[in-house]
Amino acid sequence: MSAGKPEKGSPLALWKERLTELFHRYQYALLVVAAGVVLMVLPALGGESKAEEPQQESVQEVEFGTEELEGRLEEALSQMDGVGEAKVVLTLRSGPSQVLAQDIQRSIGEDQSQSTQSTVVISQGSGSEEAVVLQQLSPQYQGALVVCSGGDDPAVRLRVVEAVAALTGLGADKISVSKGK
Known part of the structure; x- marks a missing residue:
């Protein structure tokens, strides 16, 4: 064998x-x-x-970076004629937010009515779910401070206020421009 x-x-x-x-x-x-x-x-x-x-x-x-927007504003303002080096500080009234889809169910009886509200979610498999976003809302600014070396010139101040107002949606009364060192 x-x-x-x-x-x-x-x-x-x-x-x-x-x-x-x-x-x-x-x-x-x-x-x-x-x-x-x-x-x-x-x-x-x-x-x-x-x-x-x-x-x-x-x-x-x-996510929204206030610091990132401030940096971009500083860079843009510094490129403007007569402004010089600029420093920008922004304050927020409310941060960015989302409007989520809602499912509302109403039942009306003889004596009373009842409604329930729930957020609409999409299942992505493997047990993970994600809410349905209808709208992405931008942050609302409360005020802005710009400190720049050309801040004492009225023409420069006007151009800076107009630029910041255009980019943030703030009114001229909410934007302060000051002369820096």
Whole structure:
């Protein structure tokens, strides 16, 4: 008896023949089952990072940087003739916000009426949900202070006030321009 091959007629050889026969008979069914198992395992392996990305993107869209806008204003104002180096400080009345879709259900009875309100959400698979955003609202500014080296010149002050008003939506009475050092 050799150690590498089972002898013909032995129980091991019979099982081997049966398994090869079954494999050849059901090879396509086994292939479909293997593909199904792979497809079920794929979301568990790579789906978590994909599900987190849209949430991070939507958070980034909602985030608003007052410092970033101040920096952009400073850069733009410094490029204007006569302004010189500018420093801008903005104050917010309210930050950016979103208007979410609402589902309102009303029931009217003989003696009373009742209504329930809930936020509309979209299921994105893997148990994650995201609210439906109808509108993205910009922040509302309360006031602005601009300190610049040309702040004592009335013509420069007027141009600075007009520029800041155009970019922030503030009225001229809410914008202060001062001469810097």
